[in-house]
Amino acid sequence: DADVTQTPRNRITKTGKRIMLECSQTKGHDRMYWYRQDPGLGLRLIYYSFDVKDINKGEISDGYSVSRQAQAKFSLSLESAIPNQTALYFCATSEPNRDTGELFFGEGSRLTVL
Amino acid sequence: GQNIDQPTEMTATEGAIVQINCTYQTSGFNGLFWYQQHAGEAPTFLSYNVLDGLEEKGRFSSFLSRSKGYSYLLLKELQMKDSASYLCALMDSNYQLIWGAGTKLIIKP
Numbered sequence: 122d123a124d125v126t127q128t129p130r131n132r133i134t135k136t137g138k139r140i141m142l143e144c145s146q147t148k149g150h151d152r153m154y155w156y157r158q159d160p161g162l163g164l165r166l167i168y169y170s171f172d173v174k175d176i177n178k179g180e181i182s183d184g185y186s187v188s189r190q191a192q193a194k195f196s197l198s199l200e201s202a203i204p205n206q207t208a209l210y211f212c213a214t215s216e217p218n219r220d221t222g223e224l225f226f227g228e229g230s231r232l233t234v235l
Numbered sequence: 236g237q238n239i240d241q242p243t244e245m246t247a248t249e250g251a252i253v254q255i256n257c258t259y260q261t262s263g264f265n266g267l268f269w270y271q272q273h274a275g276e277a278p279t280f281l282s283y284n285v286l287d288g289l290e291e292k293g294r295f296s297s298f299l300s301r302s303k304g305y306s307y308l309l310l311k312e313l314q315m316k317d318s319a320s321y322l323c324a325l326m327d328s329n330y331q332l333i334w335g336a337g338t339k340l341i342i343k344p
Contacts, residue, residue: 163239163322163334211277222266222326226277
């Protein structure tokens with residue numbers, strides 16, 4: 122089983138619908154992240170959380186919200202999806218050791234907004 | 236501001252050596268990462284450089300020159316399974332990662 126699990130893996134929805142992408146991890150890491158990936162662009166950070174009580178906006182948080190329900194769970198919501206939110210979304214975790222900073226990624230959630 | 240540049244696509248032959256370059260501009264630096272990403276899959280960690288010089292890990296090596304804002308990933312004895320995108324990422328002064336767009340490496344027999 123994957124250490125970082127994302128659901129759903131694929132989702133097609135319509136403009137204006139509310140969508141939730143869920144992420145759970147068994148690595149015991151405090152830090153969790155949500156990224157989106159678009160063709161020709163680098164990974165862009167949407168939100169990140171360093172512990173259950175800590176939520177921070179990333180580079181492109183507009184149109185998104187998150188919830189850190191527990192150390193192991195971090196959900197991303199699109200309150201009213203729009204077509205330019207069509208992308209591949211990745212959840213990731215890391216340890217709070219700044220010397221490495223290695224990220225462990227989930228398998229990705231491909232979202233299509235029609 | 237911060238900026239990372241790497242070639243969009245490269246082609247190499249099985250068994251050969253390829254060097255993927257990454258140049259960056261940043262006001263704060265706390266390390267440079269290389270990740271591998273196969274099509275449709277998650278990125279996986281390859282290497283981390285924070286000091287100048289070469290880090291070797293099997294067939295893969297990564298080099299960093301902080302004064303030149305330059306890194307490269309060297310892949311030796313290329314195998315077909317090395318066909319993937321290679322992502323360069325900079326850790327900035329706030330310990331956040333800034334990602335390049337990735338280099339798609341195509342390996343030909």
